[in-house]
Amino acid sequence: MLNTTLTRLLGIEHPIIQAGMAAEAGPDLAVAVSDAGGLGTxxxxxxxxxxxxxxIARTRDLTGRPFSVNLVTFETAPFRDELIDLALRMNVPNVTLSFGDFGPALARFKAAGATVLVQVQDAAQARAALAGGADVVMAQGAEAGGHTGQRGTLSFAAQVIEMADGVPVVVAGGVGNGRGLAAALAMGAAGVVMGTRFKLSHEYAGRADQKAAIAASDGSDTLADLANDAVLPFTWPANVRGRVIRTPFASLWEGRTDELRAKAATYAxxxxxxLDATLDPPVNLNWAGESAALMSEELPAGEIVQRTVAEAETLLRSLNSVLH
Ligand SMILES: Cc1cc2nc3c(=O)[nH]c(=O)nc-3n(C[C@H](O)[C@H](O)[C@H](O)COP(=O)(O)O)c2cc1C
Known part of the structure; x- marks a missing residue:
């Protein structure tokens, strides 16, 4: 058993958080992770x-275990305020805030008695999350899949742990198996967040070709580029960019953000x-991180939790041998 400040705070068995990953991370995935003892999101x-x-209602029906709801807090995020109101109205016990100014939402959820996890990409955000009373700080490094900042995971997570003064910090970005979990716990983190690993699970509702590319990746073919967002009808905060597996589409438009945004704007x-089937190559944004190097098989999400914990436990026990 890996007993940490995170597992005790959230009432979960294992210090593993499944990242909220847009609508594709739905109830099936969250329930599978929570039922396996992690925190589904x-x-x-x-x-x-x-x-x-x-x-949310379906997840509550399917599991009695803790789970979280991911809410993105940047200004142009579609339905941002409606979703915050909804989560408050439904008394969601755990929420994960990420991207942009999370301050006002953090204050509202804290006042409502929720447990609030805040994902941060730089030191100023980490300080703001701690000052605002975040219950858990998720230190997200640049190798993460999806949207991420520009700090490397290792030094950034260590820095946030040092400033957190006992508030649980979890490591996000680059954790694909038990080695990452063991490393996080060894540096004083209370757990990990995994996104890409759970994208390659049976319960993630994504495209088979994208999962196959993640399984085949050796980690050197991911690309974090502002152009990856140019097809979306909203603007991400300036401190993040989207990391994807390199596809013909991502390669064609790399560095051509303004041009791609202008093209996207020509659609009614x-x-x-x-949705344009005539576009060659078609849009194919396969959000994934460098941790893709560490996985080659699509697995049930519950098995991912179990394998990761078992591997970390073995590694942590073996650490005794380096102490003399
Ligand atoms: C496919 C995908 C979608 C993501 N979508 C979101 C999201 O909707 N909200 C969010 O806060 N983070 C999102 N992220 C980032 C994760 O929260 C997390 O930081 C990241 O997955 C950790 O790095 P890893 O991919 O190496 O595990 C996403 C990541 C991936 C891979």
């Missing part, structure tokens, strides 16, 4: 308040470019 980007409400529908 519902994603909300690209969803609507009605669908998120149904997903907000997401029109994503």
């Amino acid at each position: 519902l994603g909300t980007i690209a969803s609507t308040p009605d669908r998120v409400e149904a997903a 529908q907000p997401y029109g470019i994503l």
Whole structure:
């Protein structure tokens, strides 16, 4: 058993948090992770308040275990305020805030008695999360999949642990197996967040070709580029960019953000470019991080939790041999 300040705070068995990953991280994934003893998380980007409400209700029906809801807090995030209101109205016990100014939402959820996890990408954000009373700080390093900042995970996580004064810190970015979990715990973190690893799970509702590319990746073919966001009808905060597996689409548009944004704007529908079957190559943004190097098999999410914990336990026991 890996007993940490995180497991005790959240009432979970294992110090593993499944990242909220847009609408593809739905109830099936969150329930599988929570039932296996980790913290499952519902994603909300690209969803609507009605669908998120149904997903929260379904998750509550399917598991009695703790789970979280991921809410993105940057200004242009679609339905940002409606989703915050919804989570408050539904008394969601755990929320994960990320990206942009999380301060006002953090204050509201704290006042409502929720447990608030805040994902941060730089030291100023970490200080703000701690000052605002975050219950858990998620230190996200640049090798993470999806949207991420520009600090390397190792030094950034160590820095946040040192400033946190006992508040649980979890490591996000680059953790794909028990080695990452063991390393995080050894440096004083209370657990880890895994996104890419859970994207390659049976319960993640994503495209088979994208999962196959993650399984085949050796970790050197990911690309963090502002152009990856140019097809979306909203603007991400300036301190983050999206990391994807390099696809023909990502390679073609690398560094050509303004040009791609202008092209996307020629479509009448907000997401029109994503649906354009005549585009060559078609849009294919396979959000994933460098931890793709550490996985070659799609697995049930519960098995990912179990394998990661077992591997970390073995490694942590073997650490005694380096102490003399
Ligand atoms: C496919 C994918 C989608 C993501 N979507 C979100 C999201 O909706 N909200 C969020 O806060 N983070 C999102 N992230 C980032 C994760 O929260 C997390 O920081 C990251 O996955 C950790 O790095 P890893 O991918 O190496 O495990 C996403 C990551 C991936 C891989």
